[in-house]
Amino acid sequence: MxxxxxxxxxxxxxxxxxxxxxxxxxxxxxxxxxxxxxxxxxxxxxxxxxxxxxxxxxxxxxxxxxxxxxxxxxxxxxxxxxxxxxxxxxxxxxxxxxxxxxxxxxxxxxxxxxxxxxxxxxxxxxxxxxPLVGLTTYRALFARGRLRAGESLLVLGAGGGVATMAVSLAAAAGAHVAVTSSSDAKIAGAAELGALGGVRYDRQGWVEAAVAMSPGRRGFDVVLDPVGSWADALAAVRTGGRLVVLGASRGESVTLAVRPFYFGQYDLLGTTMGSARDFEGLLRLRAEREVPPxxxxxxxxxxxxxxxxxxxxxxxxxxxxxxxxxxxxxx
CATH class of the missing domain: 3.90.180.10 (Medium-chain alcohol dehydrogenases, catalytic domain)
Structure with a gap:
């Protein structure tokens, strides 16, 4: 062969x-x-x-x-x-x-x-x-992030496999989705998959601009970070919300202020890949909902x-x- x-x-x-x-x-x-x-x-x-x-x-x-x-x-x-x-x-x-x-x-x-x-x-x-990106994203959003219909999600980075899959799955599950990107074309592509819009992370004040897109301007229920920008990502999470981390392409380490974290009642969730049960859940979601390929x-x-x-x-x-x-x- x-x-x-x-x-x-x-x-x-x-x-x-x-x-x-x-x-x-x-x-x-x-x-x-x-x-x-x-x-x-x-x-x-x-x-x-x-x-x-x-x-x-x-x-x-x-x-x-x-x-x-x-x-x-x-x-x-x-x-x-x-x-x-x-x-x-x-x-x-x-x-x-x-x-x-x-x-x-x-x-x-x-x-x-x-x-x-x-x-x-x-x-x-x-x-x-x-399989890999679908399984990884399904576990991040639903098994770990506990994302539900009606909640809001911010996906960091609009162009990669995880990001495009996250928009498709979350929108199909009934979540309100926004994205970040350094490209207007990629934000437009995410909108075609079901995102409500996005912001340019290469422009100053992008976190505030993203939060302004969240319901009531209070931040997102879940922020999905596949790149390792924890500090900025956490600033976009609502009080009591969840930050799900599954990558480190932009940074291997971060510094977080401890007091604001615990006073904010945040969940910080790490995840990677997933089990056969998660994969079965992904296939079931695709069969039951209109999920783009x-x-x-x-x-x-x-x-x-x-x-x-x-x-x-x-x-x-x-x-x-x-x-x-x-x-x-x-x-």
Whole structure:
């Protein structure tokens, strides 16, 4: 089979397409013939060596394809061995593409309990883009953030996969959604997904402008921070509201004033990925509500995995970037 393999850690150029032996199914594992694999920022960190993945390595957490034994069209749950506690993953938890070969290949071997039916209405690219970002966002909004119909949500950053998924899911669930971005075009794109509007975070006073968009100008019930801007994010939360944090692309550390935090009765919630139960909740929400399909920005052929990573790191995209194992893509 063909696969995008890295033999060292580094920039996008370390990804090279080469031939590998086909994986084989067994009693505990299925082999999926991959039709499409979606990129995530997590893949960039794997490529750079942050997770110490064994080399040579095939990255990729997200994939959709055909079960090689049954012929069923499926999606892959990238959250492996979550454990028995829903509150947090157990010690054996891992993400597909960390320690074992991932989805940047024509075939991938995964635990059988991580194989779910592909939503029929989705294309291969859309289906591949759903699991990691959909699961992560569903857990952040509903399992951790306890977002309910009628509440207000501010999503920091309008263009990434988490942000576009958050707008789609929250709006479908009946929440009032606003976003931040450095691009008017991305704010407009979020509005097409169900957001009421947004503010430019690259302009002075953006927190005050965002709060002015919240019901009664009192701040948002929930603020979703996938970038690590806690101090600004917390300033947009209403008294007694919730800040949900699931990323650190803009900052690895923050300083918060303690007294205003506890006097404000805030909840600070960390989250990542999710369980099979969360994934079932995501699929159920999609089946019961009118949720737009994942936004696909560009599709690259598997052979151009390095170019796809360069594009992901450029920050120019709106929505998900996908590798196709069956076509030349539109890059």
């Amino acid at each position: 063909r696969a995008a393999v890295q033999r060292q850690y580094g920039g996008p150029g370390v990804l090279e397409t080469t031939g590998l032996a086909d994986p084989r199914p067994d009693r505990a594992h299925a082999v999926i013939e991959v039709r499409a694999a979606a990129l995530n920022w997590h893949d960039v960190l794997v490529r750079r060596g942050q997770y110490g993945s064994p080399l040579p390595h095939v990255p990729g957490a997200d994939g959709a394809g055909v079960d090689s034994e049954t012929g069923a069209e499926v999606v892959v749950l990238p959250s492996l061995r979550w454990g028995d506690e829903e509150s947090a993953p157990g010690p054996d938890w891992e993400i597909l593409g960390d320690r074992r070969h991932g989805t940047y290949a024509e075939k991938v071997r995964v635990p059988r309990d991580c194989v779910f039916p592909k939503p029929a209405a989705l294309t291969w690219a859309q289906a591949a883009a759903l 994942p936004v696909i920005d560009r599709v690259f052929p598997l052979e151009r995995a390095a170019a796809a990573h360069e594009y992901l790191e450029s920050g120019r995209g709106f929505g998900k970037i996908v590798l196709s194992a069956e076509a030349e893509g539109n890059a």
